[in-house]
Amino acid sequence: MGVMIATNSQRGVGLCATIAALLLITSGAARAACIDLPSQGEGVVAAIQDARTVRLDDGREIRLAAVEAEAAHRGEAIAALSLRALGRRIMLHGADDAPDRYGRQPAFVFVEGEARSLQDELLEAGQLLVGVGIAATDCRAELLAAETTARDSRRGLWAVGAALKNAENVDDVLSRVGRFSVIEGRILSVREAGGTIFLNFGRRWTRDFAVTISRRILGSFEAAGISPKSLENKRIRVRGWVERRSGPQIAVRDVGQIEGPGAHWRP
CATH class of the missing domain: 2.40.50.90 (OB fold (Dihydrolipoamide Acetyltransferase, E2P))
Structure with missing residues (x-):
């Protein structure tokens, strides 16, 4: 109703x-x-x-x-x-x-x-x-x-300051599984496995928060002048639905889900 x-x-x-x-x-x-x-x-x-x-x-x-x-x-x-x-x-x-x-x-x-x-x-x-x-x-x-x-x-x-989630607070991010969230943090490493690129926000890959990017959408990143590898050690903000794999993750399907510090990337 x-x-x-x-x-x-x-x-x-x-x-x-x-x-x-x-x-x-x-x-x-x-x-x-x-x-x-x-x-x-x-x-x-x-x-x-x-x-x-x-x-x-x-x-x-x-x-x-x-x-x-x-x-x-x-x-x-x-x-x-x-x-x-x-x-x-x-x-x-x-x-x-x-x-x-x-x-x-x-x-x-x-x-x-x-x-x-x-x-x-x-x-x-x-x-x-x-x-x-x-x-x-x-x-x-x-x-x-x-x-x-x-x-x-x-x-x-x-x-409420907690509306923007801290990528380093894994338990807080895990509480958002299944919910749309905006998460901010520094990418410590960028790795590729099986056609998926992982932006890792922590050193414990099986537990810490990560953002995943399929190689199939790399063209949109290239069109925006962004290389995922260049994001290493950069602080970003990402939005999307939190999923739980080995640890909490957000799958990026659109370059617009990621924002750099102080500016919005526009392909």
């Missing part, structure tokens, strides 16, 4: 902080890269299904593309989305409108009359995380910049 309005428990201090953050970012300079993607139509939001999904009055379910929600912050994220979108006419943009396995149409969502996407605004308010698989690099850079603003300002989910 869709969430028509936020509950009382969702309206407390967190919602006040959300409103304040949204007011702050509304006055900021508009970025328009994602709005340049092809139009997918429009509709009126009839219900909020979850922190990143809305239902339109014609029955369509729209999944906010390229973002992920943090389970511990779900209530505030739903409240923020409700505040911004419920009952509003929205415009949909995106390179691919094929439904996901749940029948939801992924799209960048723009409230009528607004130049910034809901994704952009909610990221900058600290309510969501940038996801993966964003083909348009200008749009990806726009979203990452919004998330960086929230992180630097400690807004929303970034108000």
